[in-house]
Amino acid sequence: MANQLSHCCKSILLLLPYLFLCTTVYGSGADVIGAAPALGSNATDRLALLAFKDQIISGDPHGDLSSWNETLHFCSWQGVTCAGRIGRVRTLELPSQRLVGSLSPSLGNLTFLRELNLGDNLFTGTIPPELGKLSRLRTLNLTTNSLGGEIPANLSNCKQLRVLDLGTNALVGRIPSEITNLSKLKLLYLLVNNLTGVIPPSVGNLSSLTVLASGRNALRGRIPEEIGLISGLQFLQIAENQLSGAIPKSLTNLSSLYFLAIATNQLEGLLADLGAALLQLETLYGTHPSLAPERFGSYNHFIGSVPAGIGRLGGLLWLNLEGNNQLGAGEEDGLGFIVSLVNCTRLEMFDIGSNSFEGEMPASLANLSSRLSMLIMGDNLIRGSIPEGIENLASLSVLRLESNLLSGRIPASVGWLQGMQTLSLFGNRLSGQIPSNIGNITRLNVLRIDSNDLEGGIPSSLGACRSLQYMDAAQNMLNGTIPGQLLRLSSLSQGLRLSHNALVGPLPAEVGNLKNLWQLDLSENRLSGEVPASLGDCQSLEYLDMSGNSFSGSIPSSLNKLKGIGYIDLSRNKLAGRIPEYLGQLQALQHLNLSYNDLDGEVPQSGVFRNASAISIAGNIKLCGGVPRLRLPSCLNHTSARTKNRNHVLRILVPVLCVVSALIVLSCASFAAFLWIKKGSRREPHCVPPLGTQPMLISHSELFRATDGFSSENLIGAGSYGSVYMGVLDQNIGNTVAIKVLNLERTGAYKSFAAECEALRNIRHRNLVKIFTCCSSVDPSGNDFRALVFEFMPNGSLEQWLHPGERHASRRLTIAERLSIATDVACAIDYLHHHSHASIVHCDLKPSNVLLDDDMTAHVGDFGLARILSDEMGASTAPEQSKTVRVRGTIGYVPPEYGMGGDVSTEGDVYSYGILLLEMFTGLRPTDGTFKDGSTLREHAKVVFPERVMEILDP
Numbered sequence: 001m002a003n004q005l006s007h008c009c010k011s012i013l014l015l016l017p018y019l020f021l022c023t024t025v026y027g028s029g030a031d032v033i034g035a036a037p038a039l040g041s042n043a044t045d046r047l048a049l050l051a052f053k054d055q056i057i058s059g060d061p062h063g064d065l066s067s068w069n070e071t072l073h074f075c076s077w078q079g080v081t082c083a084g085r086i087g088r089v090r091t092l093e094l095p096s097q098r099l100v101g102s103l104s105p106s107l108g109n110l111t112f113l114r115e116l117n118l119g120d121n122l123f124t125g126t127i128p129p130e131l132g133k134l135s136r137l138r139t140l141n142l143t144t145n146s147l148g149g150e151i152p153a154n155l156s157n158c159k160q161l162r163v164l165d166l167g168t169n170a171l172v173g174r175i176p177s178e179i180t181n182l183s184k185l186k187l188l189y190l191l192v193n194n195l196t197g198v199i200p201p202s203v204g205n206l207s208s209l210t211v212l213a214s215g216r217n218a219l220r221g222r223i224p225e226e227i228g229l230i231s232g233l234q235f236l237q238i239a240e241n242q243l244s245g246a247i248p249k250s251l252t253n254l255s256s257l258y259f260l261a262i263a264t265n266q267l268e269g270l271l272a273d274l275g276a277a278l279l280q281l282e283t284l285y286g287t288h289p290s291l292a293p294e295r296f297g298s299y300n301h302f303i304g305s306v307p308a309g310i311g312r313l314g315g316l317l318w319l320n321l322e323g324n325n326q327l328g329a330g331e332e333d334g335l336g337f338i339v340s341l342v343n344c345t346r347l348e349m350f351d352i353g354s355n356s357f358e359g360e361m362p363a364s365l366a367n368l369s370s371r372l373s374m375l376i377m378g379d380n381l382i383r384g385s386i387p388e389g390i391e392n393l394a395s396l397s398v399l400r401l402e403s404n405l406l407s408g409r410i411p412a413s414v415g416w417l418q419g420m421q422t423l424s425l426f427g428n429r430l431s432g433q434i435p436s437n438i439g440n441i442t443r444l445n446v447l448r449i450d451s452n453d454l455e456g457g458i459p460s461s462l463g464a465c466r467s468l469q470y471m472d473a474a475q476n477m478l479n480g481t482i483p484g485q486l487l488r489l490s491s492l493s494q495g496l497r498l499s500h501n502a503l504v505g506p507l508p509a510e511v512g513n514l515k516n517l518w519q520l521d522l523s524e525n526r527l528s529g530e531v532p533a534s535l536g537d538c539q540s541l542e543y544l545d546m547s548g549n550s551f552s553g554s555i556p557s558s559l560n561k562l563k564g565i566g567y568i569d570l571s572r573n574k575l576a577g578r579i580p581e582y583l584g585q586l587q588a589l590q591h592l593n594l595s596y597n598d599l600d601g602e603v604p605q606s607g608v609f610r611n612a613s614a615i616s617i618a619g620n621i622k623l624c625g626g627v628p629r630l631r632l633p634s635c636l637n638h639t640s641a642r643t644k645n646r647n648h649v650l651r652i653l654v655p656v657l658c659v660v661s662a663l664i665v666l667s668c669a670s671f672a673a674f675l676w677i678k679k680g681s682r683r684e685p686h687c688v689p690p691l692g693t694q695p696m697l698i699s700h701s702e703l704f705r706a707t708d709g710f711s712s713e714n715l716i717g718a719g720s721y722g723s724v725y726m727g728v729l730d731q732n733i734g735n736t737v738a739i740k741v742l743n744l745e746r747t748g749a750y751k752s753f754a755a756e757c758e759a760l761r762n763i764r765h766r767n768l769v770k771i772f773t774c775c776s777s778v779d780p781s782g783n784d785f786r787a788l789v790f791e792f793m794p795n796g797s798l799e800q801w802l803h804p805g806e807r808h809a810s811r812r813l814t815i816a817e818r819l820s821i822a823t824d825v826a827c828a829i830d831y832l833h834h835h836s837h838a839s840i841v842h843c844d845l846k847p848s849n850v851l852l853d854d855d856m857t858a859h860v861g862d863f864g865l866a867r868i869l870s871d872e873m874g875a876s877t878a879p880e881q882s883k884t885v886r887v888r889g890t891i892g893y894v895p896p897e898y899g900m901g902g903d904v905s906t907e908g909d910v911y912s913y914g915i916l917l918l919e920m921f922t923g924l925r926p927t928d929g930t931f932k933d934g935s936t937l938r939e940h941a942k943v944v945f946p947e948r949v950m951e952i953l954d955p
């Protein structure tokens with residue numbers, strides 16, 4: 001879908017039901033050209049082609065169909081070729097033309113047709129049974145459309161069929177057993193549909209078949225034993241169905257098989273892995289659109305054992321049996337088949353994760369193919385040790401053996417697997433030391449060795465793993481000190497967890513290098529010494545747990561730089577001195593545990609300290625003051641006097657700062673006004689300050705004045721993100737603006753502010769809300785204050801127009817206005833994705849983020865969740881914004897794959913845009929109460945499209 005936006009935003013409009021209606025009502029008949037010549041066979045073809053064209057409503061961005069005119073013979077029409085002598089249509093190929101419409105039954109009159117490819121279009125309706133008349137047809141490719149209904153059984157009359165690709169549609173019903181008569185069929189793709197019923201046992205008759213791909217459907221029952229009769233089968237993909245029973249032994253007869261996937265969830269487990277797995281997937285899967293990660297949900301549940309003869313499949317490249325739960329359960333020698341896999345010298349991927357395999361880890365694992373790149377056996381009941389010879393698997397990039405019953409040491413040979421990116425061994429009973437050569441694995445991304453019985457020190461050689469993003473060694477018996485080298489890895493971003501070990505010594509000052517780290521957990525060790533001041537340099541930190549150690553000294557003042565921190569636990573240490581005031585000013589802080597230390601003095605009362613249940617200070621007997629609910633003794637007078645003094649200083653400083661920033665604002669505003677008046681243009685107030693280098697500061701007091709003290713009269717919107725006020729920035733020129741004041745107590749508010757400022761830097765488009773400035777300031781009480789100042793949109797949001805409450809009984813939008821708004825939004829998104837300085841994903845497209853100016857032009861706003869994917873050079877501009885960030889979009893509009901840990905992508909925005917379109921034309925929210933039990937707005941529209949579209953349109 002993403003490309004549809006990229007070329008021209010207009011074309012997406014052709015999708016709209018509106019046009020669908022118009023063209024069917026007014027447009028048909030336009031193509032009835034001339035009178036039919038006397039009925040020769042070539043005249044039939046011409047009429048059939050015209051009838052086919054007639055059912056196409058729109059699309060065709062390259063204008064191929066415009067050559068389908070009177071002056072040109074139909075054999076010269078684009079996409080058509082004829083058999084030379086007889087002048088009959090031999091191929092009709094119009095893939096990827098964004099054609100919208102239904103398939104005309106007249107296609108069945110093209111009786112000389114050999115190849116029909118209409119893949120990757122937007123055809124709806126059903127597959128006409130008339131296609132069964134095409135007795136010469138060799139290729140029928142209708143992949144990636146929106147075709148519904150059943151697969152017509154009489155396709156079995158197309159006896160010459162070699163390729164049948166109906167993948168990625170919305171087909172229902174059974175796989176008709178009749179099509180198993182197609183003795184010449186080589187490729188059968190039925191992936192990603194809603195097919196039910198069983199795989200017909202007569203499938204064994206498909207004696208020429210090489211590819212059978214029917215994954216991601218709702219097929220039930222067993223895999224028929226007869227499948228073993230298809231002797232030339234190379235590719236069998238039946239993952240993500242509801243198949244059950246045992247894996248048929250006859251599979252081992254398929255000596256040409258190289259790809260076997262009968263997993264529950266072909267992709268989900270792999271998507272969870274960083275790096276290599278995805279790349280692998282793309283190279284292997286990239287060829288077919290149906291295999292793109294999109295939908296998860298069906299579960300195969302095979303039981304029993306894997307046939308021991310599987311090693312007879314000498315060409316096997318990909319073997320995925322993941323997630324069947326019960327596979328291997330109760331089988332004494334459940335892993336016995338691995339010995340035979342040694343013969344599969346081309347094996348690259350082997351996944352039996354999330355099953356019930358029992359027994360000893362076979363030593364023969366080490367003799368698997370040296371091409372093996374992914375070895376996944378996690379979440380089983382496997383005992384024994386990791387074979388020493390694993391170093392033979394020199395191509396390994398993913399090794400996952402987590403959540404088993406493995407014991408013994410981590411063999412030093414693991415350190416020789418230099419291409420490894422994911423090493424996951426957590427949740428076993430591994431003992432001994434972490435091999436010191438682990439630093440040789442320089443590409444390591446993810447290291448999980450937590451929840452084992454490892455002892456000894458953390459090897460300092462880890463400092464060579466310069467790609468390490470996540471390390472978890474918690475819950476072991478590690479001792480020794482934390483090596484400074486590890487803390488120099490600025491690549492560490494997702495987390496560093498060393499908790500529940502026996503680590504000693506200080507936390508090295510090098511910790512300040514971890515500028516991208518979100519999570520640091522050092523709790524329950526024997527660490528001592530002072531908390532290093534450099535910890536304040538870890539500016540991405542959101543979670544800090546140092547509890548249960550012996551840290552002493554005072555809480556360093558530098559921690560006030562941790563602006564995004566939400567969780568701090570310093571409990572059960574030997575910290576002394578005061579509780580720093582600034583902790584009350586860390587706006588993101590939601591949980592603070594300082595209990596069982598030796599802190600004294602007054603407990604602050606602002607910020608997190610206001611909420612007695614968010615903090616814990618028990619066991620510090622020398623504390624006093626704080627909010628009354630803490631019931632602490634009141635403090636002596638001199639301490640509060642000192643606080644007063646400080647407040648006094650603030651009271652003088654703040655106005656001075658405010659005056660300075662107000663002056664800057666004023667001069668900018670008047671400069672802007674000057675330009676504006678001079679140009680005399682109403683719509684282009686060119687008042688955008690140079691955000692490129694540094695956001696201009698605007699003072700709190702200026703905004704305070706502009707909004708009459710943030711008065712409720714000026715409040716025009718509110719949500720969890722904060723509030724939006726209307727304000728007049730400069731009385732003289734009447735520059736009305738919208739001011740979004742962020743609620744900094746919300747987690748991620750600082751990030752969201754930064755994201756929005758960053759996204760809006762340098763971007764200009766008539767359909768994006770213009771930003772005047774980002775305001776990063778403090779309010780008079782010294783609290784952080786973040787606001788964004790935008791162009792004011794007098795007509796409010798699309799949300800208010802689509803769903804007017806009782807209060808705003810305004811008129812409804814006309815269909816033409818809706819169409820124009822849809823165009824505006826598409827243009828804005830197209831610009832963000834493809835034409836701005838970097839590819840920006842909005843991530844939160846919904847009606848309340850579409851604002852309307854005084855002539856109803858739509859402007860997309862709210863970039864609080866936006867992500868910058870890459871700059872022009874293709875390099876990531878913001879490495880800390882790893883694509884695996886959990887996205888919090890809005891329910892109903894977020895694409896399902898985000899919920900499953902999928903990456904942020906432009907496709908995601910396109911999905912949200914689709915929902916927005918449906919909402920605009922049906923008037924129903926995706927979260928409408930009528931959608932229950934898994935039904936969705938999308939389904940709702942799909943069911944009636946195209947014939948009964950009138951039923952769901954907004955009256």
Ligand SMILES: *[C@@H]1O[C@H](CO)[C@@H](O)[C@H](O)[C@H]1NC(C)=O
Pocket residue numbers: 044047048051106109
């Ligand atoms: C297709 O052929 C049938 C007869 O086989 C005829 O009735 C019909 O009109 C033809 N349609 C077109 C569009 O040529």
Ligand SMILES: *[C@@H]1O[C@H](CO)[C@@H](O)[C@H](O)[C@H]1NC(C)=O
Pocket residue numbers: 066067068069070071072
């Ligand atoms: C028919 O199509 C051809 C090829 O696109 C074009 O050159 C020609 O001008 C068209 N004729 C008419 C009458 O539109």
Ligand SMILES: *[C@@H]1O[C@H](CO)[C@@H](O)[C@H](O)[C@H]1NC(C)=O
Pocket residue numbers: 040041042043073086087
């Ligand atoms: C179409 O058929 C007629 C009569 O059978 C024949 O005269 C004519 O040459 C054919 N045209 C083409 C382009 O084959």
Ligand SMILES: *[C@@H]1O[C@H](CO)[C@@H](O)[C@H](O)[C@H]1NC(C)=O
Pocket residue numbers: 095096117119120141142143163165187189287288289
């Ligand atoms: C079917 O057509 C699509 C679009 O052209 C193409 O990507 C796909 O590979 C084709 N399928 C087969 C089996 O050739």
